Structures are given as structure tokens and as C-alpha cells.
Amino acid sequence: MEYDPNRKCLKCHRSDSYLFYCEDCGGTICNNCIISDKTECTFCSDCSHISPRNKCELCGKSNSISTAKKFSRKCPICTSMRIKDISEKISGLTLEYNDAIELIGNGLSVIKRYNSRFMEITSQARRLRKERFGLYPNIENIILRTHDQLFEVTVRANELLDKASSQISQDARQLKLNQSITVNMLYRIDKILKIIKAHALSYSNLIEDFMKDSNRELFEVEGYLTEMINYLEYFDNAADSFEPEPLELKIAVFPNIKIAYPDDQRIKNGTLFITNKHLYFMPIRKFIFQFKGKIKALPISRIRDVELRYRPIMGTRLLVNIPDENQMRIKGSAEVLEKLNFLFGVLFNNNEGYVISDPYYLESFKSQIDLTTIREKTEKRIKDLKQIPFGFLDRIIGPPNPYPFSPIIQDSDEIKQLQIQLKAAKDTLKQLILAFDDRSITPEIYFSRREKTKQRILTLEDELKGAMKEGLGLKNYGRFNDYYGQNQNQDMRRR
Numbered sequence: 001m002e003y004d005p006n007r008k009c010l011k012c013h014r015s016d017s018y019l020f021y022c023e024d025c026g027g028t029i030c031n032n033c034i035i036s037d038k039t040e041c042t043f044c045s046d047c048s049h050i051s052p053r054n055k056c057e058l059c060g061k062s063n064s065i066s067t068a069k070k071f072s073r074k075c076p077i078c079t080s081m082r083i084k085d086i087s088e089k090i091s092g093l094t095l096e097y098n099d100a101i102e103l104i105g106n107g108l109s110v111i112k113r114y115n116s117r118f119m120e121i122t123s124q125a126r127r128l129r130k131e132r133f134g135l136y137p138n139i140e141n142i143i144l145r146t147h148d149q150l151f152e153v154t155v156r157a158n159e160l161l162d163k164a165s166s167q168i169s170q171d172a173r174q175l176k177l178n179q180s181i182t183v184n185m186l187y188r189i190d191k192i193l194k195i196i197k198a199h200a201l202s203y204s205n206l207i208e209d210f211m212k213d214s215n216r217e218l219f220e221v222e223g224y225l226t227e228m229i230n231y232l233e234y235f236d237n238a239a240d241s242f243e244p245e246p247l248e249l250k251i252a253v254f255p256n257i258k259i260a261y262p263d264d265q266r267i268k269n270g271t272l273f274i275t276n277k278h279l280y281f282m283p284i285r286k287f288i289f290q291f292k293g294k295i296k297a298l299p300i301s302r303i304r305d306v307e308l309r310y311r312p313i314m315g316t317r318l319l320v321n322i323p324d325e326n327q328m329r330i331k332g333s334a335e336v337l338e339k340l341n342f343l344f345g346v347l348f349n350n351n352e353g354y355v356i357s358d359p360y361y362l363e364s365f366k367s368q369i370d371l372t373t374i375r376e377k378t379e380k381r382i383k384d385l386k387q388i389p390f391g392f393l394d395r396i397i398g399p400p401n402p403y404p405f406s407p408i409i410q411d412s413d414e415i416k417q418l419q420i421q422l423k424a425a426k427d428t429l430k431q432l433i434l435a436f437d438d439r440s441i442t443p444e445i446y447f448s449r450r451e452k453t454k455q456r457i458l459t460l461e462d463e464l465k466g467a468m469k470e471g472l473g474l475k476n477y478g479r480f481n482d483y484y485g486q487n488q489n490q491d492m493r494r495r
Helices: 086-091 093-102 105-130 138-172 183-210 212-237 334-348 372-390 413-437 443-472 474-488 490-494
Strands: 020-022 035-044 065-074 083-085 250-261 264-275 278-286 290-292 296-299 305-309 317-321 328-331
Touching (some): 105 138, 105 183, 105 372, 183 212
Antiparallel strands (some): 250 328, 278 296
């Protein structure tokens, strides 16, 4: 590590023995100016995790919390607690860069987690369909739709990976971590590392945004499956009392419901089983022990219609009208009766789009998505990006640049204005590409504006080179032109 004698402590402006670096404001602080605090904190004696509560947030243990003094440092300029020793900061730059590059793999992890969840849900749906549950055909529809969406996400992830890697590559080529790092370089390097980390995190965040609708639909399917599992438990417990016919599909179960059959007007409490062919009611009596009565079956074909009747005093009830017989009364909560009324409407209309006829449709469905391509591509991009700061700048023709992070010795007002205009033009080109990808503009407008913007960028680059040539002198311009040509025009050549 080397120290720059021209750079002083940003607080006292005297000491040049820098001991600390603030990762938020980039300030170099001497030992005399750093703020040291001593506060009491509770920590877990088993895992050493600092926790303000009586229960450790990390390991979950509640009887291992101890109190101790915690020493913390604060920046006197911005009061940030992200303070590091300068020698430790500089020696850890390589590891920090590699960790930032590894964040690109988070995008692949997002896809893997979604794929694993999707396969588990599909497997569970297959198992329940084998039990001949036939009420939720939209499970198949949602599974097929989310499968297609997952495939589209992998394609978009490939495209985004190329763009994110290209942007990170441009930023990483401004680094040279295999040389002696001075304090004067540290702030610029730290800023570039933060930008690289932001690009890597943005990649995975965009993939999560693409999957937002699919995750919502999978959550909906999980709710259906949970409901079907609860119904299956009730059907299994009643298997010794009745078994639906071979062509019957199980629909739903409603426990703790009160029913009065037409031939017996006394209301009895029990469990109502619904299939696409019959209503099965199992009365349950409780005295000292619980007794199951004889199951009564009512063919759905005998039901003419149902009527949901609201009465302030008598309460809500569902009246089942049977020709030439008295009404069957069903009492329960308003939510249960509303759901029953809906189910009867589906069954009466023979809604084949809702009550499926083929519970084995998912058997031949291949739910797994091949992630080999995106995995191999991600690993290659990470490997290539890790090598850039340690070998790229050494391959530049000519003597080493004494200002590797600032090739411009002195920026005039003209140069600054040209740089601002060039950046604005490049930003405009990026926005055009994004708008075209999102189909916000027509192809005719896109290609017309793109050509004009690219011509504008080329003109500004020529003007900027000319201005820099005058500022650097003819002798130094040749070396700068090599550096500039390899770094600044990559985006234009790529397009």
C-alpha cells in the first residue's frame, strides 16, 4: 500500500497518516478525528449474533443472550458506521470485486428456486388428481401457462445477462487491481465497485420482476392444492363408510354443517361430501363419545335448483328444491353457504370447463425446464469478468499510463460540456432500445431515431477526441487514443 502525501485527512486537513476509510462518503480519516463510541448491546453467547431481543434472531435460542460493551466507529463527516482500516480496505479490493461479480449468479438462483417450486407444485397436483379430485381445471391451465412463462423468462434472462455483463465489463476495465493501489485511487475504485455491484443486483431484480405474475399464479394454485389436501383427509377418514362410484369425481367437503333432509325435517349436524354425481351427508352425534350415523346420498340429477335465503332472525340458509318432495335445508356460515351456492351452479350447468373429466391429464406433462444453457453461460460470464481487472490494461500497447483512472490531465469547460452531451446522447440511445424492446414505439420511429442518435454520438466523440487532443498534446494523444478507443466505443461497435 502506498500513501499520497498530497492527500490529507478530510477532517483536520493536517495528518497524512490515514488509518480509516469511510465507505459511504469516501473520506480518509486519521486516528485523531475518527469518532469512537462505546455502547452496551445484547448478543448470543452461542453464535455471537447481536440481537436487541431476548431471543436470538439468528439461531432462535432465548436463554443465551448476554450483555457486553460494543465498540463502534463513526465517520466525523457523514456519521456513517461503515468504517474500514485503509490497509484492510485495499487488501480486500480483489475479494470485494469477486463478490460483486458473483452476484450475477443470483439471477440463476432466482430461476432455480422458481423451477424447483414449480416442479413441486406440479408433482403435488398429479398426486391429487390421481385421487380423482375434479373441481379445479384451472390448475392445469395455470400450470401450462406458468410453464410457458418460465421458458420465456429463461430466454429473457439470457438477453439480460449479455447486457449486464457488457455494462459490468465496461466498468471493470477501468480497474487495475494487480498494481500498487494508492489512497488517492481508493475512492474511484470503490465507486466503480459499487456501480458493478448495482448492475449485478439489477440483473437478478429484473428477473424477479419478470416472474411476479407467475409467482402470483403459483400462489393461487398452492391455495387450491391446500384446500384439496384438506378435502382428501376427510374423504379418507370416511372411506370405511362410503366410497364414490368409479366415475365419480370428488369435489369438496364441508364439516360442521347442519342439514334437514326432505324426509326428515329435523336438523342434524354432520359432514357434507360433494361429488359431481351425489351429495353425501354423514350425521355426527356427540354425547360422551362421537358417533357417526348412516350416510344419506342424494343424486344431483334430482335437484332442480337451489336458493340462498337471507333472514335477519332465522339466519342465512340454502334451500335445495327437489321435485315432488319437500325442500332440503342447509345451515352454516354465510361464507360456506355462498361457496355451496356457487358449486351447485357449476354442477347444474354441467360446466365441463370447470369440472374436469380427465384427472390424469398431468401424468404426461414434463414440468422440468432445462437450465443448462443459462447455467453454463452465467458461469462463463462470471469467470471472464473476474479476469478483466488483472490482465486487460496490461495488454494496452505503449508505456503504462501514469493516470490509469483519469487519462485526461486537465478538463476544460469545452471538454466537460462535450462529455455531458455525449452521455445524454448515449442515454437517449439506451432509452430507445428499451422502448423498442417493450414495444412502446413502432419500428419505423425506432430505426429513424436510432440512426440520428448514433450519428450524433459519433459526431460528439470526434469533437471530444479533438478537444482532448489539444489538451493532452500530440505526444500523449497516441497513447490516450489507444486507451479511449478500446473502452469508449465498445458499445457502438457492439450495436
